Amino acid sequence: MKKYSYICLLAISILSASCTDSFFDLEPASSVVTGKVYKTAGDFNVAVIGCYAKLQSQVHFYTECCEYRSDNLNLSAPTSGTQDRYDIDHFNEKPSNGILNDYWANFNNNVYRCNLVLDRIDGASFDETLKRQYKAEAMFIRALTYFNMYRVWGGVPATRTVVTASEALQVRRSTDEEMFGLIAGDLKQIVDEGMLPSSYTGDNIGRATSGAAKALLGKVYLTFHKWEEARDILSQLIGKYELVKPIGNVFSVDNKMNSEIIFAVRFNKEIEGEGHSYWFNITNLTDDTNQSASLQNCYAAGDERKALISYVSAGTNVCLMPKFMDTKSTTYNVIGNDQILLRYADVLLMYAEALNEISHDASAGSVALKHLNDVRMRSGVAGLSATELPDKESFRKAVLDERQREFPYEGQRWFDLVRMGYAKEAMKVEGIDIQDYQLLFPIPQTEMEKVGNTSILWQNPGYDSAN
Secondary structure, three states, rough: OOOHHHHHHHHHHHHHHHOOOOOOOOOOHHHHHHHHOOHHHHHHHHHHHHHHHHHOOOHHHHHHHOOOOOOOOOOOOOOOOOOHHHHOOOOOOOOHHHHHHHHHHHHHHHHHHHHHHHHHHHHOOOHHHHHHEEEHHHHHHHHHHHHHHHHHOOOOOOOOOOOHHHHHOOOOOOOOHHHHHHHHHHHHHEEEHHOOOEEEEEEEEOOOOOOHHHHHHHHHHHHHHHHHHHHHHOOOOOOOOOOOOHHHHHHHOOOOOOOOOOEEOOOOOOOOOOOEEEOOOOOOOOOOOOHHHHHHOOOOOHHHHHHHHOOOOOOOOOOOOOHHHHOOOOOOOOOOOOOEEEEEHHHHHHHHHHHHOOOOOOOOOOOHHHHHHHHHHHHOOOOOOOHHOOOHHHHHOOOOOOOHHHOOOOOOHHHHHHHOHHHHHHHOOHHHOHHHHHHHHOOOHHHHHHHHOOOOOOOOOOOOOOO
8 A cells, every 4th residue: 555655646746747637738748758658567557546646636526516416415605615615505506616617627637647548558568468457447547537527517528549739629529429438438348358357465455446347337327327238237246245344344444445345546644645634524513514404314213324424523623424534644644534436335226226227126035125125234224125115116216215325425416316317306305496407517617718619619508698
């Protein structure tokens, strides 16, 4: 882990000298520098770790564009530093929203990093198995990045190779079909060609695995409502991981990358620059936690998951949720929780969702019901019976509700609501009537102005007259 983090810092220093966060500043500052760097296996390892490093700067995306967008968290009033978040939370965001502008640039910068690896790696001479792994890691991170962009904005300008600033201005928004082809195509190639190992050892633990590619591909298939394909790929993960008990151990900083974790954004508080500040901390137990009534009231008595998001004192003037508990490094004054993006509970619930959408099974022996109950019962909650879920709609809603209880603060809720068709209903309970167009976010105005051609980059419907 220490070696991995050191390489991460090295990658950041190299890449920060060659690119910024702007989609339209994609060329390296010096082609001579990058020409020397991208030759050996070590060079490409550094470059790939740079792709992972960019994921660290995206962890708040899952809070700002998913948790606050959903019925899990809400801001009662904006402060001087939270106006953009407040607007996203209350569906008042405009194309000028700074959060959306920052993530557009951030995501495209990571695509650039991945494309740079993929453009150059075939011309390098080193072990072919390792080369195939590095290619797959860059493809995985690019697929994850474009998947997040698609879930926020719909089709975006997408590139498979490094482009110049002038070329970038001519890349038109992709269709839904083109986005699916790019995202699912990369992940399917990784899986079909066996490009990634199933696990790593030592310093490499945390890199993308074949299981991570399959789990992400399953989520992509669900998002595009390709139920049979989701079933087929997710079935390959059943029994390959396990539900950790008790559930609190899944998130323990002393139990990182445990047998439930499939992919996470890694942090290390004992390496300079590799830790982070507290997540979701409050000063006093009486402070507003921003948790909605929907989230606070979704747990049955005895559900161990509620305690994970109930604040406790963690020292002087700091209260944390056990789900994100850690103590600060005495050297660097930061903490080191990982951001978990894919875990086995997610796979089980996605698999149950896919099976139900294909054909509802009302029998007591339903495989979908078994996996739904596996997740429920792990946390001390009684399983549901087949008679309680007599049809496809009731089962779908049960999966949605279970996902809310299982994944708060993990960046799942808003995308679940949209995918499963309950976003408008859920937000109405919170007192917000949203329109269909608000299932997507506005394209940043700065990007619209840079392109200056609405046949290439056009605004999402409903935001055309917004400022």
